[in-house]
Amino acid sequence: MSIVQKQNKPGDTSPVLEVPNCAACRQRHLSICAAFGEHELVSFDRVVQHKTIPAKTVLFEQGTMADFVFSVSEGTVRLFRLLPDGRRQIIGFAIKGDFLGTAMSDRHEYTAEAVDTIKVCRIPRLAFQSMLDEKPHLLKKLHEIAGREIHTSQDQIVLLGRKNAEERVAAFLLSYRERLARVFTLSVHIPLPMSRQDIADYLGLTIETVSRTISKLARDKLLVVVPDGIRILDLDRLTQLSDG
Amino acid sequence: MSIVQKQNKPGDTSPVLEVPNCAACRQRHLSICAAFGEHELVSFDRVVQHKTIPAKTVLFEQGTMADFVFSVSEGTVRLFRLLPDGRRQIIGFAIKGDFLGTAMSDRHEYTAEAVDTIKVCRIPRLAFQSMLDEKPHLLKKLHEIAGREIHTSQDQIVLLGRKNAEERVAAFLLSYRERLARVFTLSVHIPLPMSRQDIADYLGLTIETVSRTISKLARDKLLVVVPDGIRILDLDRLTQLSDG
DNA sequence: CGCCTTGCTTGATTTGTGTCAAGGTGAAGT
């Protein structure tokens, strides 16, 4: 086990833990792997591949065979669907600890693409499937994850169906902050590795509207824009806004 | 077992099967109950209550304790969330065979309300939970249902985030038709028990826009409006429209 | 029968967000 310095992007010099095996994985308790006992991990280890993937790389593509499921252990992944004419809707952002493949369908239902440099654990779907069949507590854990996924999808449906631009941006910032808090410490500083275009495609808006809205929130002193993210100034008002 | 004439709404004189027990239930193979063997059904029967519920009745309310899960065996249910100021977003419509309570969370994440007269099987959540713990194949079935739910939520997210009014209406009609086809025979006639307001709140539009859009589709000869529904005239063009 | 109510449609106008266009900033490369 070795700690190596790795430049995820310029300016980011935080040490990144190389993960040679699941037992030593720091993200274990955050992820689906939390369902495994120590000795189960050993057999899990046999089918898992740990991979570092550079920014903007497609992890898997909508419509292709889902030969693998993934667990994200570092970085940010955008999950999206494309319409025939190129319109893009981002379904969600996956971060450290998130599992990709909850639905267990044989074809991918969306495309997954690395936003920045990511690390993932890749598991052959069939191997994962047979583990599920053997270990009910793993399936239970997976179903628990699916339940949360359904819940956040419904939040997103309400946001897209009934909220205006300002409410959408506020809700995005706060929900993304909550997600980060599961993994990092809760802070008024919210790093945003994804582009404005990504945020726009997540919120069903255009990049210009997102930019204008963030500018307005800054003008109104609810937040300030900082390099690679934002800082919240008025959490209460932002929360009020996001709830509609 | 008795067949009774029941007036669900004026003009609807189709015979409605009273369901005294699960073994005799015609909807069994459509629903979560398909996961049960014959003798398991007997124990299931002991905890299930069959209920007929009139139109516009609240089945359960967002935020309240989820003491029961439900399986719909007749009629249409609207599932929605409300924003504090009264804006409503319909998450989905549940029909014959649909299960409510996939997420298994302890509080309801949305309100469920009967659109027309419905029949449901009501199961205490804790009893259902313990059945899940005992019978992995039931959990597997439930997870399968959750997977489909995630998929349709994502369809809805794409619709709300990136489609215009015409595409939304076309997509709604076709996806609702597909859902009905699982249960009735696939037809160009689509009964619409829900109101225009319901459709609007499902599609993130206003009632006026839904009405105008349906009128336009009729003017363009893609469909005709008939009492209590629509009839598709040009399935190909409607499909093309809905795909964006 | 006529009156009221509910649900739906249609028209006129407004508005929030999209579109088009220009310009700014900072990092990377020559």
Place this chain on the structure above:
DNA sequence: ACTTCACCTTGACACAAATCAAGCAAGGCG
């Protein structure tokens, strides 16, 4: 140091859908 490029911001204008308003059709009921 200059150029290029990607990304973001801002402004002017356009447009799709919302809002406001009126009227229609069908059912319920006194």
